[in-house]
Amino acid sequence: MASILDTVNQRTQLVGQNRLELLLFRLNGRQTYGINVFKVREVLQCPKLTTLPHQKGVICGVAHIRGQTISVIDLSAAIGGKAVTDTSNSFIIITEYNRTIQGFLVGGVERIVNLNWENVLPPPSGSGQSNYLTAVTELNDKLIEILDVEKILHEIVPSKMDISDEIAATLKPTAPSKRMVMVADDSAVARKQIQRALVPLGLDIVLAKDGFDALNQLKEIASGCNDIAEKMSLIISDIEMPEMDGYTLAAEIRANPQLQSLKIVLHTSLSGVFNQAMVNKVGADEFIAKFNPDELAATVNRYLAETCEG
Structure with missing residues (x-):
């Protein structure tokens, strides 16, 4: 219990300071992407995936992790890139978005960095409706792209938008x-x-x-x-x-x-x-x-x- 409270205290110190922690990862190429640590439940080597009948193209299967069945999304394919064909050297980032748990298949996971939101900027203007970026930042002279995961998930399973x-x-x-x-x-x-x-x-x-x-x-x-x-x-x-x-x-x-x-x-x-x-x-x-x-x-x-x- 003490360790949990310590973690809460550490996290809340960032509140009002306009800071965030990003987990950095790669897909198929050298480009580095980031995801807020708060949305990450676990990172693990990709386990054996079970293919489901009639599953959507960007969903590469389901994983059975700690008694839970989790859909795994090929993140590269979901943003229009090359699909992963060999998962043996890949990783899964287990996340919680919009009240759902899902796994994102990625090529590699790098590290966690602490940044200031002031240094995280909107995507360049003119990037078009088809882009999947919600923000960009620079770290050690390298561009970090932050994906619009809400858009990605909405395209796979559209959210209900009308009230009852x-x-x-x-x-x-x-x-x-x-x-x-x-x-x-x-x-x-x-x-x-x-x-x-x-x-x-x-x-x-x-x-x-x-x-x-x-x-x-x-x-x-x-x-x-x-x-x-x-x-x-x-x-x-x-x-x-x-x-x-x-x-x-x-x-x-x-x-x-x-x-x-x-x-x-x-x-x-x-x-x-x-x-x-x-x-x-x-x-x-x-x-x-x-x-x-x-x-x-x-x-x-x-x-x-x-x-x-x-």
Whole structure:
């Protein structure tokens, strides 16, 4: 128990400091990729895989690990690269995204590095709709590419984006002045999912591509008024974002007198025992794991109703 608490304390020290830890890995070539350590459950030599009938092309089989059956995705093939033909020298990164466990087949695993989100930048403009990058950074004169895993998973198994009829029936209209909500997420797929889920609420949704962009837009919206709550009620923010992460964004909002009344919902594919401690530390109001449209719409509706009543 003591070691677990020590780990929690170490992780929470990164909160509000705009830092992250990346596990570096390779696919078929020399290019290095990174994945947030918080999303990694385990890394192991690729075990024997079981092929399933009618499985999708990028799913190379299932692995039986510690009593659990896990789908294994050929990450190189999933982003349009060369498929792995020999898994004997490959590795599997077991991850948890969007409430699901999956394995990513990779060519090799290098090390864990600690970085500042300020040094993690959005992909170059003009890279096109087909690219699978959500961010890039440089380490020892080498480019590190961070993949948009949410986009990859959505293409393999599309997420449900519409809310259920049961939840739709419980949604209540809000005052027109309280209908502005911001969505901050570096994944275009995630932004689209959130927008789709919130359509029944009739909201004026402002989009931001990362925490830095969100903070600048919030300051602009709040200019000319004493309290941003006069114009906006809520922000839904991802945690992993280039330049400024969601934890740091939340801390910045709470430290700004014009913005501090804004309700903050952290909405992320990150999972684990550390989240609530981090949410409390930065002053966010709630944490919701991606992606459940019913839960998200109901939560936003509740906060909007509370704001109107206030």
